Amino acid sequence: MKLIESLEWRYASKRMNGNVVPQDKIDNILKAIQLSPSSMGLQPYTVLLITDPEVKKKIQAVAYNQPQIVEGSHLLVFAAWADISPEQVDAFIQNTATIRKMPVENLNDYKNILLGMITKNSTEQNYQWAARQAYIAFGTAIAAAAEARVDATPMEGFDPAAVEEILGLKEKGLRAVTLLPLGYRDEANDWLAKLPKVRRAQEELFIMQ
Amino acid sequence: MKLIESLEWRYASKRMNGNVVPQDKIDNILKAIQLSPSSMGLQPYTVLLITDPEVKKKIQAVAYNQPQIVEGSHLLVFAAWADISPEQVDAFIQNTATIRKMPVENLNDYKNILLGMITKNSTEQNYQWAARQAYIAFGTAIAAAAEARVDATPMEGFDPAAVEEILGLKEKGLRAVTLLPLGYRDEANDWLAKLPKVRRAQEELFIMQ
Numbered sequence: 001m002k003l004i005e006s007l008e009w010r011y012a013s014k015r016m017n018g019n020v021v022p023q024d025k026i027d028n029i030l031k032a033i034q035l036s037p038s039s040m041g042l043q044p045y046t047v048l049l050i051t052d053p054e055v056k057k058k059i060q061a062v063a064y065n066q067p068q069i070v071e072g073s074h075l076l077v078f079a080a081w082a083d084i085s086p087e088q089v090d091a092f093i094q095n096t097a098t099i100r101k102m103p104v105e106n107l108n109d110y111k112n113i114l115l116g117m118i119t120k121n122s123t124e125q126n127y128q129w130a131a132r133q134a135y136i137a138f139g140t141a142i143a144a145a146a147e148a149r150v151d152a153t154p155m156e157g158f159d160p161a162a163v164e165e166i167l168g169l170k171e172k173g174l175r176a177v178t179l180l181p182l183g184y185r186d187e188a189n190d191w192l193a194k195l196p197k198v199r200r201a202q203e204e205l206f207i208m209q
Numbered sequence: 210m211k212l213i214e215s216l217e218w219r220y221a222s223k224r225m226n227g228n229v230v231p232q233d234k235i236d237n238i239l240k241a242i243q244l245s246p247s248s249m250g251l252q253p254y255t256v257l258l259i260t261d262p263e264v265k266k267k268i269q270a271v272a273y274n275q276p277q278i279v280e281g282s283h284l285l286v287f288a289a290w291a292d293i294s295p296e297q298v299d300a301f302i303q304n305t306a307t308i309r310k311m312p313v314e315n316l317n318d319y320k321n322i323l324l325g326m327i328t329k330n331s332t333e334q335n336y337q338w339a340a341r342q343a344y345i346a347f348g349t350a351i352a353a354a355a356e357a358r359v360d361a362t363p364m365e366g367f368d369p370a371a372v373e374e375i376l377g378l379k380e381k382g383l384r385a386v387t388l389l390p391l392g393y394r395d396e397a398n399d400w401l402a403k404l405p406k407v408r409r410a411q412e413e414l415f416i417m418q
Contacts, residue, residue: 001237002211003356007244007349028210030415034408035216037351039365043409048416055418096407128337132344132386136363139348140216142246147212154345156248167418177341198305199243200252206239207257209264209376 003143010146011197012153015190016071016183025148026074029182032144036137040114042092044084044130045137046174048077048167058166063158063179072153072183077167078138079174080130084118131177138178145182155179215355220406222360224399225280225392234357235283238391241353245346249323251301253293253339254346255383257286257376267375272367272388281362281392286376287347288383289339293327340386347387354391364388 026049033047050056051074059077060069069075081088093111097104118126138154145152156178163169163176187193199205235258242256259265260283268286269278278284290297302320306313327335347363354361365387372378372385396402408414 001356003353004240007241028213031213032216034411034414037363041407046416048418050418052418099407100404132341135341135344136348139345140352143349143352144212147210154246195309198250198308202243205243207255209257209259209261
């Protein structure tokens with residue numbers, strides 16, 4: 001299975017060498033993110049692709065100074081919707097009707113389920129739900145990068161409020177949940193590069209019933 | 210890119226045909242879950258693999274009666290740790306030392322960061338964090354199933370407390386976050402099988418900066 005080989009190959013690089021990931025590989029990673037599944041199909045998140053060195057430097061400064069943020073050529077920021085509005089549900093329903101070439105009225109039941117859910121839930125609950133969906137896309141991006149033999153370091157260690165300030169996310173109704181620098185490992189300078197992968201044993205991780 | 214083809218092939222089957230997924234494919238999906246990355250490498254979740262038809266029937270009854278739960282041959286239940294204990298951190302550190310053949314004392318700094326984090330956070334915060342990690346594994350499992358051309362229907366629509374009761378999760382310190390029936394689509398009876406996939410346009414989903 002190619003995915004397993006890719007997952008065996010990957011690790012969370014601690015240092016990258018500055019080499020630039022080619023555009024076709026970036027396009028494939030974005031395509032995989034776009035195809036990633038989400039609850040109800042809503043995709044309640046936005047992904048920022050940062051290449052501006054100044055912006056990356058600012059983000060590094062509020063992310064424990066992790067070097068991969070500037071040593072990678074691209075930085076993905078996964079940002080979940082801070083809340084879910086009826087307008088966003090409308091846009092999703094309209095998009096579904098357009099792609100499936102059906103009258104938008106045929107989707108009224110589906111729309112009402114979604115509207116019922118987002119109005120019953122608090123802003124915080126909607127955000128937490130959106131964030132979980134973003135994590136599926138985050139996992140898919142990590143797998144896609146590995147398949148392309150592009151290094152990607154999943155990061156939660158940063159000041160979300162500061163990243164939101166740098167990227168103007170609040171005004172866009174977004175909250176930063178994870179970072180994913182993309183680049184190439186610097187094996188010589190990365191203490192983690194040669195260490196074996198640590199995973200919980202299958203007898204611990206799984207219960208058969 | 211093979212992953213993109215797999216993601217294009219998959220969809221959230223609404224009906225499955227009862228055919229049994231071969232064990233080698235199940236093993237590969239479990240292996241992909243095991244290799245899935247998580248914050249700090251902790252893997253704060255357990256995945257249950259259910260094949261018992263009676264147990265699947267009980268879960269279906271508390272999951273809006275969704276037929277794939279019994280029409281799939283296997284059911285994965287992703288369960289996040291309800292809290293994170295110092296003992297679980299210890300076990301993780303011990304496992305790391307064993308796999309990397311290093312004195313456990315060398316990992317004291319790493320251990321203290323983790324212990325600091327889990328004691329600073331409330332039980333609910335630890336659980337929410339664990340659940341997010343489980344979503345990465347969930348996304349990886351969906352991709353792995355698709356690569357094996359096994360249908361998998363991601364589900365959040367169920368009564369978590371009832372599923373926890375059926376599977377005795379509370380006693381195990383676990384909370385059910387998602388379900389993933391594995392099987393084969395029943396194209397003739399699945400209204401969704403022939404409809405085009407709906408995804409947000411790239412200009413909506415991404416921001417380049």
